Amino acid sequence: MRHHSPWGVAARTLGAVGCLAVLVGPVPVAAQTPPAEVSGTQAAASDTLLDDTFRIDIDTITATLDWYPASGVVDGTARLDFRMRAGQSRAVFNFTPFATSRTAISRLVLDGRSLGPQSATDVSIVSVSGTQQKFIELLVPLDPAQPHTLTVDYRLGVPTVYPRFSSEVNDIRGQGNEAVWPTLNTPHEMARHLLTFRVHDAQAFRFVGSGQSSFTSSGDVQQWVLDTQRAVSSYSVMFVLLPAADTEYREWLIDGVTVRALAYAGVNLTETQNRLTSWLPELRRRFGPFPAIHGLSLFLFSDTGGGMEYYGGTVTSLSALRHEVVHSYFGCSVVARTYPDSWYDEAVTAWFEETMRGIGHTALPASYRGNWVGARSPVSIGFSTLAYTDGASIMQAIADRLGGTDRMTEFLRYVVGRATFAPFTTFEFVGFLQDYAGIDMRTQFLNWLYNGGEPAAAIGRAISAPGEAKPEDLNPPWFLRRHGQTGGR
């Protein structure tokens, strides 16, 4: 993701300039303690933590979203087909509207049995140590051996200032599509998504999304069915609905990739096409075929600014386009196991895209000591923005060890071939490097990302989470409204 909102830039500039009084060097480290191997026990502990926290394995998410632009309402019906993870018997899911106001859900059916969304005996909202993310726990024991189905009817409020309904994922904040449909907000949980969007409005709309889509209409109802065609991380699913009158739409076939570009009027689509015409073949040459089955869907909102990557898609400015398209490989297909581990995809993407533009990176020195993966629980959301800078320098350090940019991209192609849609951790990434080139950088990674210590401590802290899970008091009904409306510009 790249974020370039004016105030975001201002804030970052301030932060940076505020810190520019001195050029800062890394903390000198007198001696580096050789770290111990991350044992299989620790890896298993991490897996156990993830299973204890997320509990279910979703096969398919099927949702129908009826959007009424004039009234700012979306009526949704979502169905989760899932199985329990090993050792789990009570299902959980993430769904922000319900976690903040139980009134968002009108019907809850688990395996044909109606549950009371307001019932304290059927549903509990729980907190988990290590994250602010709330989990909705269904207090009904389930058979681990059987598949299960959860159906949820709900209503969402959306802004009415302008008729736009789109995914608003922000991976830096750890905000995924759990704001729109029930799911699990963690990168490693992948499910096929079958999403039906129905727009109830007289004016014509356009749609692009992360998957194959089909369109039908009947009267004032325009309908798109989006199929990701494979299991993907829920937070990587993109959808955009916009008035046709305000947008332009183009389709191109570039290097065998079908590109569907939706843009506000005024965005330079000619330049968009030109950039992709050179970029997509470069990516294919370096990393292999474009990973998304359906091709590439774009929503270009501006010529300048940031962007957010999605599976086979991006909501982006023209200036961030190349960066976001690299994420189709790293981040949306080659997926990190946890949010904290997803630093790697920003690091790879920033390093590669900037290197290709002639922007060099300095290898992160061996004396650098950071803790920006180790400081976060595996179940936490978001990742460190140091990934863009210091992370890119980590990639440069690997490139230097491998012998240059070409050797580095060959290694990354190896990672694509080995780990596409097979979520991995930071240490598994280190293992890939050892397997590929016999280079062991475990010590450096521990120093750079875990403060030189074993990640066991973080795992140990977080693993107690389920035991500490406690019911969450609901905020009063006015909480969201009050905080959402102050200070509008």
Next chain:
Amino acid sequence: MRTCRTRGWARLCVMLAASLTAEALPAAAQTTAPPAVAGAWALDAVAGIGKVSPDDLNARAAYDATWLNYLRAAQITQEHSGDIRELKDTLPVSVRLTKRIRRNWSVGGGMSVVFGRQASSEGATYRYTVTDPKAQEYQRTFAQSLEVDPLEFEVRTLVPHGLLGFDIGLGRRVRLGGLLAAGWGFAKCTLRRSSISQGGFYVTNHRDDLDMTGEGSGPSADLLLTGRLALTSRVGLLLEGGFAWLNVHDITGTLDRTQRIQDGEASSVELEQASRSEGRWVNQAASIQTSSGTWKGTVPSIGAQGAPLTLSLSGWQFRAGVSFGF
């Protein structure tokens, strides 16, 4: 009307009246006289207040005030507390020994010390919701808090000096005149700053601690108007005011800085970097994008590019003290 009620006040009143009407008073009332004969010595000690304007040093205050208020002009929810302050006031103390070489002239030497310190803090919080259909995210909430606590300036100077004084008697107890002192000033300065930046569009928590120390020296001169009121034959009150010059152009020292980052859901510090620079203090260019435009200025730094910093401790001084004659 205030009357002189106590014995001390009465004595002072008498002397003041006597100084103004010396020729009219009977001789019996003229008990003492200030020493005004060649060869007489005087030991003076004065202290007071000084006004300074060390612009290069205070640039840090201007920067921080701008940083804290960068969204002040925007129509958003905001709260402010505290007030970042510049270093403006000092406490000058001077001790000198003079010898009257003629009836109206005296020479001598002494030592001046100037101490100045200003510690202040300020905080700001901003919150707004962006609803922009043409943005990357349709609706986003921005919440940020900024704090500088403290911003602390401290200067100390030590100025050995020689002096030349001229005064004339006004009556028998008051002498008015001027004093020129010249010497070499040795200055030390310190800049300490801690800031916290939290939030924004993302959940960030950045802490920054800065500690700069430096010292240097330069020529110094004071030009003062003086007044001396004899209390006894050997003791007098001194009042003086004037301008003191001390601009130190070559400050060298150290800069220690620690940055700590703990963003998002990190349960502990993600990155802590400490650095030290040594060398000359310079004015490093800095800019801040605010809601009302781009602010450009400088901040004191070491190891960065910029013109040498001048520690300007020149300014008006007003001092009072006592003089012992012997």
